[in-house]
Amino acid sequence: MRRARPVASNAASANAAGHALWPEGGAADARQAWIRAYRAVRAETERRGARLSAEDQVVQSMPDASPVKWHRAHTTWFFEQFVLAPHAARYQSYDARFAFLFNSYYVAAGPRHARPKRGLVTRPNAAEVSRYRAHVDAAVESLLADAPPDVLDRMIPVVELGLHHEQQHQELMLTDVLHAFSENPTAPAYDPDWRWPPCAARGNDCCELPEGIHTVGHQMPGFCFDNETPAHRAVVGPVRLARNLVTNGEWLAFMRDGGYARPELWLSDGWAAAAQGWTAPGYWREIAGIWHGFTLAGLVPIEQELPACHVSYYEADAFARWAGKHLPSEAEWEVAARAGELKDAFGVVWQWTRSAYSPYPGYRPVEGALGEYNGKFMVNQMVLRGSSVATPQGHARVSYRNFFYPAARWQFTGLRLADFPG
Ligand SMILES: [Fe+2]
Numbered sequence: 001m002r003r004a005r006p007v008a009s010n011a012a013s014a015n016a017a018g019h020a021l022w023p024e025g026g027a028a029d030a031r032q033a034w035i036r037a038y039r040a041v042r043a044e045t046e047r048r049g050a051r052l053s054a055e056d057q058v059v060q061s062m063p064d065a066s067p068v069k070w071h072r073a074h075t076t077w078f079f080e081q082f083v084l085a086p087h088a089a090r091y092q093s094y095d096a097r098f099a100f101l102f103n104s105y106y107v108a109a110g111p112r113h114a115r116p117k118r119g120l121v122t123r124p125n126a127a128e129v130s131r132y133r134a135h136v137d138a139a140v141e142s143l144l145a146d147a148p149p150d151v152l153d154r155m156i157p158v159v160e161l162g163l164h165h166e167q168q169h170q171e172l173m174l175t176d177v178l179h180a181f182s183e184n185p186t187a188p189a190y191d192p193d194w195r196w197p198p199c200a201a202r203g204n205d206c207c208e209l210p211e212g213i214h215t216v217g218h219q220m221p222g223f224c225f226d227n228e229t230p231a232h233r234a235v236v237g238p239v240r241l242a243r244n245l246v247t248n249g250e251w252l253a254f255m256r257d258g259g260y261a262r263p264e265l266w267l268s269d270g271w272a273a274a275a276q277g278w279t280a281p282g283y284w285r286e287i288a289g290i291w292h293g294f295t296l297a298g299l300v301p302i303e304q305e306l307p308a309c310h311v312s313y314y315e316a317d318a319f320a321r322w323a324g325k326h327l328p329s330e331a332e333w334e335v336a337a338r339a340g341e342l343k344d345a346f347g348v349v350w351q352w353t354r355s356a357y358s359p360y361p362g363y364r365p366v367e368g369a370l371g372e373y374n375g376k377f378m379v380n381q382m383v384l385r386g387s388s389v390a391t392p393q394g395h396a397r398v399s400y401r402n403f404f405y406p407a408a409r410w411q412f413t414g415l416r417l418a419d420f421p422g
Contacts, residue, residue, distance in 0.1 A: 060119025
């Protein structure tokens with residue numbers, strides 16, 4: 001949780017901190033700059049939600065996904081709980097019951113509603129959540145404008161964390177509504193004009209990392225989550241990393257070669273997970289002999305040149321084994337990305353790594369309830385690097401560590417391969 005300052009741009013962090021969204025340190029109008037950043041992030045949440053009806057917003061299609069209305073309210077509770085309650089002495093909460101409904105997992109912040117039951121909460125309705133957001137927005141903006149300088153200094157890092165937190169939920173709004181819509185037999189489109197971003201030209205090009213000691217983790221000025229720290233040295237290489245993402249065409253070759261039916265390719269837990277009926281990536285459907293994918297634009301034929309997406313870690317691992325290769329470690333990915341060697345590192349699909357999500361050497365969560373943000377999840381999950389088509393602009397960076405359980409595949413998750421020379 002560091003205060004944002006300008007970040008030197010480079011090819012690897014084109015979709016990273018330093019985006020115009022974030023205020024620059026020392027700006028004469030810092031208060032106004034933070035108010036603008038706050039409004040911009042909060043507006044993006046509402047922009048993403050605006051395509052959805054009140055009915056769309058209440059559905060919870062599986063325990064891992066949350067209703068859009070809940071995302072809109074939970075991100076608001078975050079500011080109420082961690083910015084307004086400690087820093088705005090005269091703040092009147094919108095509704096004291098909302099803390100129970102919209103606290104996600106912060107045990108130190110008090111009791112909370114059961115996650116799998118979020119879809120059963122029809123009230124407050126979507127319109128009242130809008131009023132809740134407006135109430136909190138007015139209070140936060142007023143505090144940013146008028147707080148004494150010492151209070152402002154204490155609250156800005158939490159406001160900044162709250163904005164990055166809200167951006168994470170903006171991505172989840174899209175992945176969760178995609179899952180909800182995938183359960184609708186009419187295959188509705190979230191946005192009929194949604195398209196994959198243009199991807200780099202395909203090929204079997206690799207970059208080679210010779211053996212060396214590299215510093216990984218967050219090293220630049222600017223915001224990062226605590227799980228990206230401390231920066232530390234790691235031995236990397238020799239290893240070759242594919243410059244390109246694995247494509248749908250390559251995934252079809254894996255399927256045609258019986259990839260989903262060959263236990264020798266699969267981790268034991270992955271084989272058990274695949275037994276729930278996996279025969280293709282998530283959201284793929286074979287219609288009259290043609291594979292289609294369910295996307296934010298609805299059901300569309302699979303394009304071979306586009307990146308494989310909605311695959312779990314288990315599937316990515318099996319694919320890599322079938323290809324005679326490996327998934328990169330997160331350190332290998334970061335070193336190659338920092339060198340500008342990876343195509344489509346950001347903004348297309350998150351890329352599974354073979355690294356378990358665990359603390360960096362010397363990592364300590366911050367004290368208090370916000371220490372629960374990342375640290376307590378550092379077991380049994382795998383790290384993904386880069387960012388996806390659903391990630392808001394200005395959110396990701398080269399040291400960013402995303403993480404999910406290895407069976408998860410409702411996120412925009414894909415892969416690139418690694419190989420060891422010799
Ligand atoms: Fe959250």
